[in-house]
Amino acid sequence: MAVVYDRVALIGLGLIAGSMSLAMREAGLAREVVGYARSAETRDTAREIGLVDRVTGTAAEAAEGADLVVLAVPVGAMGAVAAEIAPVLKRGATVTDVGSVKRAVVEAVAPHIPEGVHFIPGHPLAGTEHSGPRSGFASLFRNRWWLLTPVEGSDPEAVARLAGLIRAMGANVEEMDAAHHDLVLAVTSHTPHLIAYTMVGVADHLKRVTESEVIKYSAAGFRDFTRIAASDPTMWRDVFLQNKDAVLDILGRFTEELFVLQRAIRMGDGQHLHDYFTRTRAIRRGIIEAGQDTSAPDFGRSQVSGKDA
Numbered sequence: 001m002a003v004v005y006d007r008v009a010l011i012g013l014g015l016i017a018g019s020m021s022l023a024m025r026e027a028g029l030a031r032e033v034v035g036y037a038r039s040a041e042t043r044d045t046a047r048e049i050g051l052v053d054r055v056t057g058t059a060a061e062a063a064e065g066a067d068l069v070v071l072a073v074p075v076g077a078m079g080a081v082a083a084e085i086a087p088v089l090k091r092g093a094t095v096t097d098v099g100s101v102k103r104a105v106v107e108a109v110a111p112h113i114p115e116g117v118h119f120i121p122g123h124p125l126a127g128t129e130h131s132g133p134r135s136g137f138a139s140l141f142r143n144r145w146w147l148l149t150p151v152e153g154s155d156p157e158a159v160a161r162l163a164g165l166i167r168a169m170g171a172n173v174e175e176m177d178a179a180h181h182d183l184v185l186a187v188t189s190h191t192p193h194l195i196a197y198t199m200v201g202v203a204d205h206l207k208r209v210t211e212s213e214v215i216k217y218s219a220a221g222f223r224d225f226t227r228i229a230a231s232d233p234t235m236w237r238d239v240f241l242q243n244k245d246a247v248l249d250i251l252g253r254f255t256e257e258l259f260v261l262q263r264a265i266r267m268g269d270g271q272h273l274h275d276y277f278t279r280t281r282a283i284r285r286g287i288i289e290a291g292q293d294t295s296a297p298d299f300g301r302s303q304v305s306g307k308d309a
């Protein structure tokens with residue numbers, strides 16, 4: 001495949017940046033992939049496993065002369081990293097990020113981006129509970145959505161070029177407004193993660209059921225909760241703090257509905273429970289019948305430039 005950017009700089013060398021490097025190098029999408037990570041241990045690991053073509057000692061060193069800079073650190077760290085690289089950014093370069101929250105990242109990063117540099121925020125809807133430089137794999141983004149939330153006045157050519165890179169890594173690209181993104185993700189990802197964290201916490205606190213019983217007798221649903229609750233604590237702390245409004249909105253609705261179900265159970269209102277579960281089952285069936293993979297939901301927004309299979 002053709003080179004899309006001559007030099008790509010990855011700031012942060014964890015699951016997402018590592019997967020991007022492997023995917024880009026596999027498909028020959030960049031002439032050079034340069035990487036920076038804050039900890040010396042991560043930099044050493046990245047060198048040892050050949051995760052990128054070159055590892056630098058500072059973020060600015062990686063970003064200098066890069067055609068595309070990808071901020072792949074926890075969302076609470078995006079602003080500081082952007083401030084650090086801002087003075088060395090090349091005119092005409094594109095800066096993107098992969099953060100799970102968009103509005104707060106735009107607010108933190110955009111003020112640091114100099115004139116003549118394109119800032120195109122993004123979010124791959126693909127990941128695992130694993131983190132760090134050894135956790136990446138080239139196929140992570142295949143057949144997944146990658147949302148871009150360009151700000152008004154973004155250069156369409158720069159957006160199309162970034163979308164081209166993402167599609168060449170196997171993902172489907174869609175554009176969305178940052179605030180809407182944060183609400184959609186609060187429903188589909190952030191609040192569900194909080195519920196999983198809570199449920200695993202409840203099991204842990206319940207002294208009448210032992211830890212070995214929880215592991216031994218957990219059915220698939222709870223097993224998934226424990227997988228999700230094993231996700232990186234720093235990343236998820238930042239997600240909740242940075243998408244506070246949308247998560248609190250959804251969590252408020254969630255607890256209201258939970259109380260109604262709780263009351264129906266107490267009152268023995270089987271009809272209510274049955275009606276509720278019938279509605280939720282129809283939602284799941286609707287998703288399947290629409291031919292949508294649960295990992296690639298259609299949010300009903302415009303495609304940037306066609307959808308890859």
Ligand SMILES: NC(=O)C1=CN([C@@H]2O[C@H](COP(=O)(O)OP(=O)(O)OC[C@H]3O[C@@H](n4cnc5c(N)ncnc54)[C@H](O)[C@@H]3O)[C@@H](O)[C@H]2O)C=CC1
Nearest residue numbers: 012013014015016038073074075077099100127128131132
């Ligand atoms: N893990 C997942 O499933 C997904 C994560 N994301 C987003 O991607 C971004 C990166 O996540 P992962 O790759 O999973 O994380 P990770 O934990 O695997 O890697 C994060 C990297 O950032 C570095 N870092 C951490 N704090 C830093 C700071 N204050 N300054 C500079 N560098 C710092 C770490 O040393 C590490 O190299 C996050 O913003 C996350 O919200 C997006 C989609 C999926």
Ligand SMILES: O=C(O)C(=O)Cc1ccc(O)cc1
Nearest residue numbers: 100124125126127128129189
């Ligand atoms: O591991 C899982 O089930 C995930 O949900 C991965 C994930 C985590 C965070 C994101 O912003 C996007 C995807």
